[in-house]
Amino acid sequence: MTDRLMIALAQINPTVGDLTGNVSRIKDRYLEAVAQGADLVLFSEMVVSGYPPEDLVLKPFFLDKVEAAVQSLVELTAGRDTGMIVGAPWRVDGKRHNAALLIVDGEISAVRCKHELPNYGVFDEKRVFEPGALLGPVDFKGVRIGIPICEDMWFPDVTECLEECGAEMLLVPNGSPFEVDKSDQRMQNAVARVTESGLPLAYVNQVGGQDELVFDGGSFVLNGDCSMAVQMPACEEAMELTTWERGKKGWACQSGAKVAPPERLENMYRVVVLGLRDYVNKNGFPGIILGMSGGIDSALSAAVAVDALGADRVHCVMMPSPYTSRESLEDASSACALLGVSLDEVGIKPAMDAFQQMFAPLFGDRAADVTEENIQARSRGLTLMALSNKMGYMVLTTGNKSEMSVGYATLYGDMCGGYSVLKDIYKTDVFRLCRWRNEGKPVTWKDIMLGPDGPVMPERIISKPPSAELRPDQKDEDSLPPYDVLDDILYCLVEGEKSVEEIVARGHDPQTVQRVWRMLDLAEYKRRQAPPGVKITSRAFGRDRRYPITNAFRKIL
Structure with a gap:
């Protein structure tokens, strides 16, 4: 059992389906961390395949290639003291899972599968994955490490199970895409899990663009008292070597680099x-x-x-x-x-x-x-x-x-x-x-x-x-309301899903609100044929907001 761990947090930019390129990136960061004296390297969710792989995981041939790619990582760790946690789509007893693999000294020493599968907005993991069972922590050098995967951190059940089973710290691999103000949500959920369990938490998020999604990094570490120990940069690849020590009150991460998040x-x-x-x-x-x-x-x-x-x-x-x-x-x-x-x-x-x-x-x-x-x-x-x-x-x-x-x-x-x-x-x-x-x-x-x-x-x-x-x-403005008026009404209709009455109560003209709602619904057929684009808000057009083209539900005032 050790009382000191050096954990490298690696937020890298994988590409969905580029198994060779992704593994090369993982290996480079792993060897860099080895040279710096790391005991463990934590990578992001499904970093091997890239995230989200969507229906690629329905192809057994693709999963075969993922397993071969992981095997090359297993071989890299043989004879080394440094382990790694990598995310990958993984088959367990013939079922597909979103998994985190602990690889140590030439073997996969533990597999943990995501329990809370998101099925809203841009996410539809329940289509392609089975939920993992609620399991306890993994053992690494005598330290009991809980590995909630992304959405697992947004709800209390997984952390509660890990804490009751003796976890000493939480290492959380993530594939969390950007939305305006989402970093605050992430932090609030992390604080909630730390407060409930008393355990320190390291959050590693993917970085990079994948079709309409952009993953903004911003990885961080919270200690058991919810103090910020480390804050990594947004929107760029980075790796941070963190120092963890066991004290009378459990494990804590020493204060490290803190890069302030960008303004809106x-x-x-x-x-x-x-x-x-x-x-x-x-x-x-x-x-x-x-x-x-x-x-x-x-x-x-x-x-x-x-x-x-x-x-x-x-x-x-x-x-x-x-x-x-x-x-x-x-x-x-x-x-x-x-x-x-x-x-x-x-x-x-x-x-x-x-x-x-x-x-x-x-x-x-x-x-x-x-x-x-x-x-x-x-x-x-x-x-x-x-x-x-x-x-x-x-x-x-x-x-x-x-x-x-x-x-x-x-x-x-x-x-x-x-x-x-x-x-x-x-x-x-x-x-x-x-x-x-x-x-x-x-x-x-x-x-x-x-x-x-x-x-x-x-x-x-x-x-x-x-x-x-x-x-x-x-x-x-010959055809549209002034943009400050139009955008407020649209925000209420699209992001807020508010009724006409609620929007009018904000001070808008009823006929203008009705007109904008009608234009919004009638334009659905155009949006279905629009090119992809960067998701910024909580309700981007496309997979976030799925309305029928043929739609007779329009409230008449």
Whole structure:
């Protein structure tokens, strides 16, 4: 039995399905920890396969490969004093589990399976895994270690069982995706488990983008008195060697590095940068291309792209129509100059004229309406997709959550693309993020953000009234309520699931609330065809919020 443990906390960035790459990352961190004198290395949930592997785990062939990958880790530990805890999808008695494996000196010395399987929001683990039994702690060098896995920490049962069975500390591997304010929830749950059990707790979270999810790291250690011993950085890979000692009151972790969590806007910005970077790089795109309109959404999307990938991998295209203002052309050019990216111009008037001629026999003398506006948007979408096909760059969509909520977007037009960084960001937050980023890049970002240190767009882009510029003198507020009103109503409907009466009680006009609710429901068919994008809120469109397209439930006041 030992009275001192050196535990390395490793938050790394795995890729779902890249067993070779993930194992290589694990091995590198493990050997680094060995060199530093670690006794044990704690990795995140399902780090071997990447998380979430979704229906990949339904393939027996995939699980065979996972077992072979784990065996290479087992062999690495042979003859060494340093153990590791890794997460992996694992078969026990023929059943699939989300498991944590304790690997020590050339063998898997213990397996613990996740008991609380999340089945809400973006999670559907009950589809693919069996819940693990409530088991006691594992033994490592005479120390009884409890290993709750992610969701197991959000409820008291697993910790209660471990504490009653003699656990001396809790080591928690996690795959917890980012949401605004979620770090507070994690901490509150960790504090609750520590308070209930009196046991110190180490929380290791995955980092990196996986499709629409971004895992933001931020691993930490709480001692038995709920004091913070260690706080690791957000949104970047890191490893922290922690020192634990047994005293009269049990085990405690010595105070170590504490990196303050980012503030709300910085946190959101870092997450969308990380999400885009990993989506592009993990899927093998050489870069991205986007339409630069001279408006605020495309300007912010371009800034995120440059911060994520560097100016040399971002390609902007201005696609003016007869309704595009000189001001928009100037603003697009100025933003691209500040970002250091090239700006090409492809006018869409020839396409508009061609479509007008094509449809003249069928349209007859019908007056111009939204049809012609959509033709403009689709001409731009066609242009971007053609350039994407020819050059190999992924089209980055620039629409925000406010627009996607009410259908203020054109299918096969401005909705064309492979990914969106603003999909889950309301317009009012788009304005806030632009002002925040325009103040300059924080000093701590020097090595992780590739864009300019100073402003990324001219002030006029932020201050002018938003407009799609699909007809003369068009403004967004011709069709929509003011964005501060719209976004508050949408937040109540989407994140809050509030009734019309509750929203009206906040001071909103009843007819406006009813209108917004109707637009939200009617646009469901568009959202089903939208590209993926970074999840920011607790109710991102897609797997978080699943509403029927055919839906006759609309309250009439």
